[in-house]
């Protein structure tokens with residue numbers, strides 16, 4: 001299975017992902033999502049972690065800090081290069097180049113919503129896990145980014161009535177979706193929401209860059225050039241920041257812990 005063309009283009013480099021990650025550096029108080037996720041499991045020095053859809057390596061860095069062995073796996077060569085991590089292997093989440101029962105933790109952070117056959121991914125992760133192993137599947141809840149999505153929708157709807165900014169992480173597979181594709185392979189699936197504070201953004205450019213990073217995904221659906229949407233986001237967010245001192249973006253994120 002391959003990802004769709006939009007997903008492949010979106011992740012050919014980590015530029016767009018970095019723009020989106022930057023938004024969360026405005027969380028107050030600061031919240032280290034990767035550390036919180038990793039704190040949910042025991043990670044002895046002997047553990048082996050498979051970081052599936054590792055992106056630009058935000059979790060791999062935290063695992064290195066803890067001296068835990070990890071292999072980074074991602075469909076995108078550009079992403080793997082950006083991690084600077086070894087081993088880093090180009091692979092599809094549903095066909096991992098790992099033997100049966102060889103890893104202790106499968107980490108799949110903010111990626112399962114890009115996989116069409118999520119049940120096949122669950123089966124594959126169960127296959128590579130040792131007995132007693134855990135899969136940590138991180139995704140957003142449906143309230144994530146609600147204020148920013150509303151702003152974009154208010155800009156787009158005069159030309160494209162009824163348009164919804166359907167983000168894969170809130171609309172395709174979120175914490176609020178049925179975890180049946182994971183339950184088909186795991187006996188116990190528990191959802192744990194992170195105590196993640198909102199981002200309190202004081203730079204309208206950060207919000208504009210965030211929205212600009214998804215041009216390929218949304219441009220085909222909307223009547224306005226996406227670059228114009230981005231400029232309107234910048235202007236309206238600057239107004240809010242000028243008035244209130246801050247543009248608040250809610251975080252809603254957590255993990256399906258699968259055993």
Ligand SMILES: C[S@@+](CC[C@H](N)C(=O)[O-])C[C@H]1O[C@@H](n2cnc3c(N)ncnc32)[C@H](O)[C@@H]1O
Nearest residue numbers: 011053054055074075076092093109110111114
């Ligand atoms: C939103 S990024 C998340 C990156 C990282 N896990 C994090 O949380 O920072 C999604 C990543 O999943 C990768 N990806 C998408 N579909 C995939 C698939 N079928 N198999 C492996 N990786 C995939 C993308 O290339 C991208 O690097």
